[in-house]
Amino acid sequence: MDDQAIPLDAETKAVEMPEDHREELRLWLRLLTCSTLIEGEVRRRLRERFDVTLPRFDLMAQLDKAHDGMTLSDLSKRMMVSNGNLTGLVDRLVASGHVVRTVSPTDRRAMVISMTEEGRTEFRTMAGEHEHWIADLFGDLNAKDRTDLMRLLAKTKLSARRAIKGDDQ
Amino acid sequence: MDDQAIPLDAETKAVEMPEDHREELRLWLRLLTCSTLIEGEVRRRLRERFDVTLPRFDLMAQLDKAHDGMTLSDLSKRMMVSNGNLTGLVDRLVASGHVVRTVSPTDRRAMVISMTEEGRTEFRTMAGEHEHWIADLFGDLNAKDRTDLMRLLAKTKLSARRAIKGDDQ
DNA sequence: GCTTATTGTTTTAAGCTTAAAATAATTTCC
DNA sequence: GGAAATTATTTTAAGCTTAAAACAATAAGC
Numbered sequence: 001m002d003d004q005a006i007p008l009d010a011e012t013k014a015v016e017m018p019e020d021h022r023e024e025l026r027l028w029l030r031l032l033t034c035s036t037l038i039e040g041e042v043r044r045r046l047r048e049r050f051d052v053t054l055p056r057f058d059l060m061a062q063l064d065k066a067h068d069g070m071t072l073s074d075l076s077k078r079m080m081v082s083n084g085n086l087t088g089l090v091d092r093l094v095a096s097g098h099v100v101r102t103v104s105p106t107d108r109r110a111m112v113i114s115m116t117e118e119g120r121t122e123f124r125t126m127a128g129e130h131e132h133w134i135a136d137l138f139g140d141l142n143a144k145d146r147t148d149l150m151r152l153l154a155k156t157k158l159s160a161r162r163a164i165k166g167d168d169q
Numbered sequence: 170m171d172d173q174a175i176p177l178d179a180e181t182k183a184v185e186m187p188e189d190h191r192e193e194l195r196l197w198l199r200l201l202t203c204s205t206l207i208e209g210e211v212r213r214r215l216r217e218r219f220d221v222t223l224p225r226f227d228l229m230a231q232l233d234k235a236h237d238g239m240t241l242s243d244l245s246k247r248m249m250v251s252n253g254n255l256t257g258l259v260d261r262l263v264a265s266g267h268v269v270r271t272v273s274p275t276d277r278r279a280m281v282i283s284m285t286e287e288g289r290t291e292f293r294t295m296a297g298e299h300e301h302w303i304a305d306l307f308g309d310l311n312a313k314d315r316t317d318l319m320r321l322l323a324k325t326k327l328s329a330r331r332a333i334k335g336d337d338q
Numbered sequence: 339g340c341t342t343a344t345t346g347t348t349t350t351a352a353g354c355t356t357a358a359a360a361t362a363a364t365t366t367c368c
Numbered sequence: 369g370g371a372a373a374t375t376a377t378t379t380t381a382a383g384c385t386t387a388a389a390a391c392a393a394t395a396a397g398c
Contacts, residue, residue, distance in 0.1 A: 021304035027315055028207065028303045030322045035204035036249055037329050038197065043386090055354065073376060080205055085355055087378055092353080109363045109376045133332075134197045135190035140328035141321075146196055149321040152314055153199045159309035160206050163302075212356090224384065242346060254385055256348055261383080278346045278393045 031156075038137050045133055050126050055081075055089055057130070060098060060115060060123040069114030071104065098122065200325075207306050214302055219295050224250075224258055226299070229267060229284060229292040238283030240273065267291065 093099040098119035104110035212223045262268040267288030273279035
């Protein structure tokens, strides 16, 4: 009866009442929606305009930054995908002539993946347009919005990493 | 030679120089990283803890909100995935006893998907833990951070929708 | 009522993704 | 130098995802 009348301090409340985390849930759903929405559109345009998939574009984006190629493991870490996934992805990019596989001169287990000349040229064209798409998709955010969002996402990333790191050791 | 010495006003600059959109690009990559990081962890925990996949969890989350079931098309719109995708997803959830298919009484083309009693019970357990995971993952954000991020993501979502709507009509 | 267009779903083919197991080469440690 | 552990990659099996085509039922326009 008196539940609502008795004021509780934050500590007591945290211990005695089941906490309400709906706000965080809504935040997560909104973050996911934004991400899904933009990613889907980028996928659609990459296919429509260049007949390329997002994973292939992402892989080439990594290779474009590294001048002397990268090993599968490096790519795997950077792209946050499994090694097995990359095997097939690289197969298809080799078949289409965008990248080549070479055995590492220093480690015979490792494969070094590098872009071909044509792959690089084609990627740069795609990347140029891609940058404009992103600018357009984020076009209604002003300079302050962008700075604030950047900072908050950085904080979110750290928070998530902290939660992930801590959960099994 | 004098390029750097001549000051240009914003308008002139915008027209004559290739614009630099690296900031928006970094913003997008950071948004995507956050989303991927959290989503990956949620997937991992759902599998580990309940042996369920994220798409199945998401589908059940939609059904849990709608008391009298939903048609495939409704689910497709809400979940932002293709119809064909849902066919297989529902197949598997029917096989595991979480949901049932019934033909719509008003439209013989439409299938109404609804949760079974056991499916609902199991989902609520999962949803309860899931909410805590999210609260933990976002745990380092204070109340103001959350409000600000919520607002900025809403703005981003609108901006993206505007850009998507406008691009082919 | 009949034709046409629309809507709802499934099928198909291709590609993406993962975890787990298998394979191969290197490094570490006696 | 040889056994054991680690590291790099591939294979496998299962599931997710999409676009496009096929199919089925309903709605709209005459």
